[in-house]
Amino acid sequence: MTSEENRIHPEYLHRINKALAFIDQNLDTHLTLESVANIACYSPYHFHRLFKAITRETLNAYIARRSIEKAASILMHKKEVSVSELSLQYGFSSNSSFTRAFKNFYGVPPTEFRKKHVDRHSKIRQTESKNGQENHLFEKYICNIDNLIQWITMNSNIEIKETPELHLASITQIGVNGIEQAFERLIRWATPRGLMNSNEAKMARIFHDSFKVTGPDKVRMTIGLLTNAPFKTAGEIHKATIEKSKCIVGHFEIAPDGFEKAWSGLFIWMNENGYIKAEEHPFEIYQNDFREHPEGKAMVDMYIPIE
Incomplete structure (x- = not known):
């Protein structure tokens, strides 16, 4: 959260977090101000003011954006959905209204967006063109993909495994600014309660949005501490669960600026090996504090749930 949001009472943040989760789980239903405000136990007027103060968007703007982003994610990962x-x-009232809204958001219509996504993440495409430019760009693309696959092969250990249900004490974070402060607030809350003392106490991050379809200032994440110990929620601290799932797991030891490259490589590895991403959210589990590493590197496991 931003410094402005940190001044908002933690209980407000907790209730808005419940509303955000409800919205994302019900984007394919008719959501109204009254129904969402009811989830947060606020009057529509009070909820609307708080929601905008915390998310920096009106409720209608948030729902519209998340609907378009959800549709974009499906376009990328589920080619069978028209x-x-x-x-x-x-x-949407019609295909034309959906196409217009989508193009206003991403700059291209849905069909072109889907085609561009395939070009970025698969080697399987037609390379014929009326001039040499497309072939040249494609060859450059293939070279970049091959380099990334080679990098991830050399810098990670990848496996497929069943992941058990995991429980977390967590904070919701919107946007990339303030991530470190969110981790620090969670640690300050957990330390006096003894939650940092067990062997299972590891920091984690769940990505509810994809950077491929959501702007970095609006990506919603859960910053969490893995724990099976009982605890009481308080203010912005809430309980979160990572459901049991089959995952691609990449084990990395990387500098902080290598996370984007690692995630990109892992998703490309997924596509190249014929796996399909499941509905569950990708997440990270940290095995160390990179600030204590002699080379400033993070030992992190990255998980992509798959079907």
Whole structure:
């Protein structure tokens, strides 16, 4: 959260977090101010003011953006779902209204967005063109992909494994600014309660949004501490669960500026090896504090749930 949001009472943050989770779970239904405010146990007027103060968006703008982003994610990962189906699923009156809203957001219509995504993440495409430019760009793309695959092969250990259900004490973080402070607040809360003392106490981060479809200032994340110890929620601290799932797991020892490259490489490895991402959210589990590493590196496990 931003410094402005840190001045908001923690109980407000806790209730807005419940509303955010409810919205994301029900984007394919008709969401109203009254129904969402009821989840947060506020009057519509009070909820609307708080929601905008914390998320920096009105409720309607947030729902519209998340609907478009959810549709974009489905376009990328589920080629069998048509644009018409997405238009109906997310409450648009027609294909043309959905296409217009999508293009206003991403600059291209849904069909072109899907085609561009395939070009970025698969080697399987037509390379014929009327001139040499497309072939040249494609060859450059393949070279970049091959280099990234080679990098991830050399810098990680990748396995497929069943991940058990995991429980976390957590804080919701919106946007990349303030992530370190969110971790620090969680640690300050957990330390006097003895939650940092067990062997299972590891920091984690769940990505509810994808940087491929959501701006970095609006990406929603859960900053969490793995624990099976009982605890009482308080203010912005809430309970979160990572469901049991089958995952691609990449084990890395990387500098902080290598996270984007590691995630990109892991998703490319997933596609190249024929796996399909599941509905569950990707997440990270940290095995050390990179500030205590002699080379400033993080030992981190990255998880992609798969079908």
